[in-house]
Amino acid sequence: MVKELGRRLRLARVRHGDGSALPEYRPWQLFSRSLFFLDLTGDAGDSHVYAVDVRHLAEAKSRSQHEKAAGKSPAALYRDGVQIHRSNLPAVFPVPGGVVEVATSAFGLKRMRFTADDGSERTLRPHPRSQEGLRARFGERFPRTSAVVGAVSLVVLLAALAVSLLHGAEALTRVPVVAGYVGTFTSPIHLPGWAKAAMVAAGVLAAVERALRLRYNRLIDTLSS
Known part of the structure; x- marks a missing residue:
């Protein structure tokens, strides 16, 4: 009950995105940015690629009005490369068939998962050049x-x-x-x-x-x- 209430409150904090394109992941962003992807099929049967972009150095309470207007939030959700939602952290983004939950700790990410309406969960896949992607590749090799x-x-x-x-x-x-x-x-x-x-x-x-x-x-x- 408490968990569901917290999820609803975080959903209410989500703002509309500014329609900007997903920036390319750069090597110098290795320690300041996390980027994850999720493939989902919509109600009409069409497939979309969702991306969650987390900027670890973004301060939710100290951003300027210009930055807020430009949609620069600590976390943003993209669909097929276009920003559709943004939020402070921790965040819960609505997606077809469920929600994407994002949370960080002092040492990095602690949650990046898709929670379906039926309660099942799965972790999003990291960008291959991100810290999380490099660690996952190391684990595979x-x-x-x-x-x-x-x-x-x-x-x-x-x-x-x-x-x-x-x-x-x-x-x-x-x-x-x-x-x-x-x-x-x-x-x-x-x-x-x-x-x-x-x-x-x-x-x-x-x-x-x-x-x-x-x-x-x-x-x-x-x-x-």
Whole structure:
């Protein structure tokens, strides 16, 4: 119920596009832009290619009036290369047979999927030259290595999460009121400064790697990083 209400609110925020053409993906946009595609058949049986263009550096609240008028939003939906909708993030775009849901985190995308009216879901396909496309191609060419990289990313984030929880529990029990009820707790893990910095850096890289594969878990990918 709550999920459906949130989806309706995001649909209500969608604005009409300006009819501009989909810009070509450029190499220097590798870290600032994500582009995904979806092939759908309309009610009349005609096929269309939909594209979702996400600009990670676009600020929803700080754009100038000129930029707003020009339709430069953090996310835009194109049909056959023509902009038809735009929205701030997270976004839900209406398409034939369902909606396209888009959401980002501090490390990249966390959701880029088509949700059909019957509840089925599928991930859109990334542009081959985008970060997500390059990561997907790597997974196709080297599936075993890709699986190992994914497993290492998960282990790194779980380790960072465990350390964070232990330190958080120690800090909490240092509060006199809390200590009076549950006693004090000392974390068994205390890392030197260089190790903390290395763990933070590894956690960020692991979170980015998971974002490239659109793997997101609210607990693991947020708290551990």
